[in-house]
Amino acid sequence: SDFLSALNTYVTALEQYPLTDDTINDSVLELEHEFWTQSMLNCCNQLTNWTIMSKHIFIANTTFDTLWSNAYQLNYLMPYAIRSKLKLLISGTEQEQLEQEGLCQFFNNLSATTNVATPATSDSETTFVKRSYIEKQYPFELATFFLYQKDFD
Structure with missing residues:
Protein backbone atom coordinates (compact mmCIF):
# COMPACT_ATOMS: atom_id res chain seq x y z
CA SER A 1 0.00 0.00 0.00
CA THR A 48 -2.42 1.04 12.95
CA ASN A 49 1.23 0.16 13.52
CA TRP A 50 1.48 1.15 17.18
CA THR A 51 4.78 -0.64 17.75
CA ILE A 52 6.78 1.39 15.22
CA MET A 53 4.98 4.56 16.30
CA SER A 54 5.92 4.00 19.92
CA LYS A 55 9.49 3.00 19.05
CA HIS A 56 10.11 6.23 17.15
CA ILE A 57 8.64 8.47 19.86
CA PHE A 58 10.20 6.85 22.91
CA ILE A 59 13.88 6.94 21.97
CA ALA A 60 16.90 7.81 24.12
CA ASN A 61 15.23 7.97 27.54
CA THR A 62 12.10 9.74 26.29
CA THR A 63 9.24 9.56 28.80
CA PHE A 64 5.83 11.16 29.07
CA ASP A 65 7.38 13.72 31.41
CA THR A 66 10.05 14.67 28.87
CA LEU A 67 7.37 14.96 26.18
CA TRP A 68 5.50 17.28 28.54
CA SER A 69 8.54 19.54 29.00
CA ASN A 70 8.79 20.62 25.35
CA ALA A 71 6.03 22.52 23.50
CA TYR A 72 6.71 20.83 20.14
CA GLN A 73 6.66 17.39 21.72
CA LEU A 74 3.57 18.18 23.77
CA ASN A 75 1.60 19.42 20.77
CA TYR A 76 2.82 17.07 18.05
CA LEU A 77 4.19 13.91 19.67
CA MET A 78 2.04 13.53 22.80
CA PRO A 79 -1.16 12.63 20.87
CA TYR A 80 0.67 9.84 19.03
CA ALA A 81 2.49 8.77 22.21
CA ILE A 82 -0.72 8.38 24.19
CA ARG A 83 -2.52 6.65 21.31
CA SER A 84 0.27 4.17 20.60
CA LYS A 85 0.91 3.26 24.25
CA LEU A 86 -2.82 2.89 24.99
CA LYS A 87 -3.40 0.72 21.91
CA LEU A 88 -0.42 -1.49 22.86
CA LEU A 89 -1.66 -1.72 26.45
CA ILE A 90 -5.12 -2.84 25.35
CA SER A 91 -4.47 -4.92 22.26
CA GLY A 92 -0.75 -5.67 22.17
CA THR A 93 0.93 -8.96 22.89
CA GLU A 94 1.42 -9.90 26.51
CA GLN A 95 5.00 -8.59 26.35
CA GLU A 96 3.87 -5.31 24.73
CA GLN A 97 1.24 -4.87 27.44
CA LEU A 98 3.86 -5.31 30.14
CA GLU A 99 6.07 -2.67 28.49
CA GLN A 100 3.45 0.10 28.86
CA GLU A 101 4.32 0.94 32.46
CA GLY A 102 5.23 4.50 31.42
CA LEU A 103 1.66 5.26 30.33
CA CYS A 104 0.19 3.62 33.43
CA GLN A 105 2.50 5.58 35.70
CA PHE A 106 1.84 8.87 33.87
CA PHE A 107 -1.96 8.53 34.02
CA ASN A 108 -1.99 7.18 37.58
CA ASN A 109 0.21 10.06 38.77
CA LEU A 110 -2.33 12.50 37.33
CA SER A 111 -5.04 11.05 39.54
CA ALA A 112 -2.90 11.17 42.69
CA THR A 113 -4.09 14.05 44.84
CA THR A 114 -2.44 15.67 47.81
CA ASN A 115 -4.09 18.23 50.04
CA VAL A 116 -1.03 18.99 52.16
CA ALA A 117 0.76 22.28 51.61
CA THR A 118 4.44 21.39 51.42
CA PRO A 119 7.52 22.59 49.58
CA ALA A 120 6.29 20.23 46.85
CA THR A 121 3.33 22.53 46.20
CA SER A 122 4.85 23.43 42.85
CA ASP A 123 4.83 19.70 42.01
CA SER A 124 1.13 19.48 42.93
CA GLU A 125 0.43 22.57 40.85
CA THR A 126 2.29 21.02 37.93
CA THR A 127 0.31 17.80 38.38
CA PHE A 128 -2.93 19.81 38.45
CA VAL A 129 -1.96 21.60 35.22
CA LYS A 130 -1.02 18.30 33.57
CA ARG A 131 -4.23 16.64 34.74
CA SER A 132 -6.36 19.55 33.50
CA TYR A 133 -4.62 19.53 30.12
CA ILE A 134 -4.83 15.74 29.69
CA GLU A 135 -8.49 15.67 30.77
CA LYS A 136 -9.32 18.39 28.24
CA GLN A 137 -7.24 17.07 25.32
CA TYR A 138 -7.58 13.30 25.83
CA PRO A 139 -10.86 12.56 27.65
CA PHE A 140 -11.62 9.40 25.64
CA GLU A 141 -8.11 8.00 26.05
CA LEU A 142 -8.15 8.73 29.78
CA ALA A 143 -11.59 7.13 30.18
CA THR A 144 -10.50 4.09 28.17
CA PHE A 145 -7.37 3.72 30.31
CA PHE A 146 -9.27 3.83 33.60
CA LEU A 147 -11.95 1.46 32.28
CA TYR A 148 -9.18 -0.90 31.24
CA GLN A 149 -7.68 -0.59 34.74
CA LYS A 150 -11.18 -1.05 36.20
CA ASP A 151 -10.74 2.19 38.16
CA PHE A 152 -14.09 3.96 37.80
CA ASP A 153 -13.83 6.50 40.65
Whole structure:
Protein backbone atom coordinates (compact mmCIF):
# COMPACT_ATOMS: atom_id res chain seq x y z
CA SER A 1 0.00 0.00 0.00
CA ASP A 2 1.02 3.63 -0.40
CA PHE A 3 1.12 4.23 3.35
CA LEU A 4 3.43 1.26 3.90
CA SER A 5 5.78 2.45 1.17
CA ALA A 6 5.76 5.97 2.61
CA LEU A 7 6.35 4.63 6.13
CA ASN A 8 9.41 2.70 4.95
CA THR A 9 10.74 5.81 3.20
CA TYR A 10 10.32 8.02 6.27
CA VAL A 11 11.83 5.43 8.63
CA THR A 12 14.82 5.09 6.28
CA ALA A 13 15.27 8.87 6.13
CA LEU A 14 15.09 9.18 9.92
CA GLU A 15 17.65 6.41 10.37
CA GLN A 16 20.04 7.68 7.67
CA TYR A 17 19.96 11.30 8.83
CA PRO A 18 19.60 11.27 12.62
CA LEU A 19 19.79 14.47 14.61
CA THR A 20 23.09 14.45 16.48
CA ASP A 21 25.02 17.03 18.48
CA ASP A 22 26.80 17.98 15.24
CA THR A 23 23.62 18.45 13.20
CA ILE A 24 21.24 19.84 15.84
CA ASN A 25 22.07 23.42 14.75
CA ASP A 26 21.25 22.70 11.11
CA SER A 27 17.80 24.29 10.94
CA VAL A 28 17.00 22.79 7.52
CA LEU A 29 17.81 19.25 8.67
CA GLU A 30 15.89 19.84 11.89
CA LEU A 31 12.79 20.95 9.94
CA GLU A 32 13.13 18.00 7.57
CA HIS A 33 13.48 15.68 10.55
CA GLU A 34 10.27 17.10 12.09
CA PHE A 35 8.46 16.65 8.75
CA TRP A 36 9.70 13.06 8.40
CA THR A 37 8.71 12.28 11.98
CA GLN A 38 5.22 13.73 11.60
CA SER A 39 4.70 11.98 8.27
CA MET A 40 6.01 8.67 9.65
CA LEU A 41 3.68 8.94 12.66
CA ASN A 42 0.73 9.68 10.36
CA CYS A 43 1.56 6.60 8.28
CA CYS A 44 1.80 4.47 11.44
CA ASN A 45 -1.58 5.83 12.52
CA GLN A 46 -3.16 5.00 9.15
CA LEU A 47 -1.63 1.50 9.24
CA THR A 48 -2.42 1.04 12.95
CA ASN A 49 1.23 0.16 13.52
CA TRP A 50 1.48 1.15 17.18
CA THR A 51 4.78 -0.64 17.75
CA ILE A 52 6.78 1.39 15.22
CA MET A 53 4.98 4.56 16.30
CA SER A 54 5.92 4.00 19.92
CA LYS A 55 9.49 3.00 19.05
CA HIS A 56 10.11 6.23 17.15
CA ILE A 57 8.64 8.47 19.86
CA PHE A 58 10.20 6.85 22.91
CA ILE A 59 13.88 6.94 21.97
CA ALA A 60 16.90 7.81 24.12
CA ASN A 61 15.23 7.97 27.54
CA THR A 62 12.10 9.74 26.29
CA THR A 63 9.24 9.56 28.80
CA PHE A 64 5.83 11.16 29.07
CA ASP A 65 7.38 13.72 31.41
CA THR A 66 10.05 14.67 28.87
CA LEU A 67 7.37 14.96 26.18
CA TRP A 68 5.50 17.28 28.54
CA SER A 69 8.54 19.54 29.00
CA ASN A 70 8.79 20.62 25.35
CA ALA A 71 6.03 22.52 23.50
CA TYR A 72 6.71 20.83 20.14
CA GLN A 73 6.66 17.39 21.72
CA LEU A 74 3.57 18.18 23.77
CA ASN A 75 1.60 19.42 20.77
CA TYR A 76 2.82 17.07 18.05
CA LEU A 77 4.19 13.91 19.67
CA MET A 78 2.04 13.53 22.80
CA PRO A 79 -1.16 12.63 20.87
CA TYR A 80 0.67 9.84 19.03
CA ALA A 81 2.49 8.77 22.21
CA ILE A 82 -0.72 8.38 24.19
CA ARG A 83 -2.52 6.65 21.31
CA SER A 84 0.27 4.17 20.60
CA LYS A 85 0.91 3.26 24.25
CA LEU A 86 -2.82 2.89 24.99
CA LYS A 87 -3.40 0.72 21.91
CA LEU A 88 -0.42 -1.49 22.86
CA LEU A 89 -1.66 -1.72 26.45
CA ILE A 90 -5.12 -2.84 25.35
CA SER A 91 -4.47 -4.92 22.26
CA GLY A 92 -0.75 -5.67 22.17
CA THR A 93 0.93 -8.96 22.89
CA GLU A 94 1.42 -9.90 26.51
CA GLN A 95 5.00 -8.59 26.35
CA GLU A 96 3.87 -5.31 24.73
CA GLN A 97 1.24 -4.87 27.44
CA LEU A 98 3.86 -5.31 30.14
CA GLU A 99 6.07 -2.67 28.49
CA GLN A 100 3.45 0.10 28.86
CA GLU A 101 4.32 0.94 32.46
CA GLY A 102 5.23 4.50 31.42
CA LEU A 103 1.66 5.26 30.33
CA CYS A 104 0.19 3.62 33.43
CA GLN A 105 2.50 5.58 35.70
CA PHE A 106 1.84 8.87 33.87
CA PHE A 107 -1.96 8.53 34.02
CA ASN A 108 -1.99 7.18 37.58
CA ASN A 109 0.21 10.06 38.77
CA LEU A 110 -2.33 12.50 37.33
CA SER A 111 -5.04 11.05 39.54
CA ALA A 112 -2.90 11.17 42.69
CA THR A 113 -4.09 14.05 44.84
CA THR A 114 -2.44 15.67 47.81
CA ASN A 115 -4.09 18.23 50.04
CA VAL A 116 -1.03 18.99 52.16
CA ALA A 117 0.76 22.28 51.61
CA THR A 118 4.44 21.39 51.42
CA PRO A 119 7.52 22.59 49.58
CA ALA A 120 6.29 20.23 46.85
CA THR A 121 3.33 22.53 46.20
CA SER A 122 4.85 23.43 42.85
CA ASP A 123 4.83 19.70 42.01
CA SER A 124 1.13 19.48 42.93
CA GLU A 125 0.43 22.57 40.85
CA THR A 126 2.29 21.02 37.93
CA THR A 127 0.31 17.80 38.38
CA PHE A 128 -2.93 19.81 38.45
CA VAL A 129 -1.96 21.60 35.22
CA LYS A 130 -1.02 18.30 33.57
CA ARG A 131 -4.23 16.64 34.74
CA SER A 132 -6.36 19.55 33.50
CA TYR A 133 -4.62 19.53 30.12
CA ILE A 134 -4.83 15.74 29.69
CA GLU A 135 -8.49 15.67 30.77
CA LYS A 136 -9.32 18.39 28.24
CA GLN A 137 -7.24 17.07 25.32
CA TYR A 138 -7.58 13.30 25.83
CA PRO A 139 -10.86 12.56 27.65
CA PHE A 140 -11.62 9.40 25.64
CA GLU A 141 -8.11 8.00 26.05
CA LEU A 142 -8.15 8.73 29.78
CA ALA A 143 -11.59 7.13 30.18
CA THR A 144 -10.50 4.09 28.17
CA PHE A 145 -7.37 3.72 30.31
CA PHE A 146 -9.27 3.83 33.60
CA LEU A 147 -11.95 1.46 32.28
CA TYR A 148 -9.18 -0.90 31.24
CA GLN A 149 -7.68 -0.59 34.74
CA LYS A 150 -11.18 -1.05 36.20
CA ASP A 151 -10.74 2.19 38.16
CA PHE A 152 -14.09 3.96 37.80
CA ASP A 153 -13.83 6.50 40.65
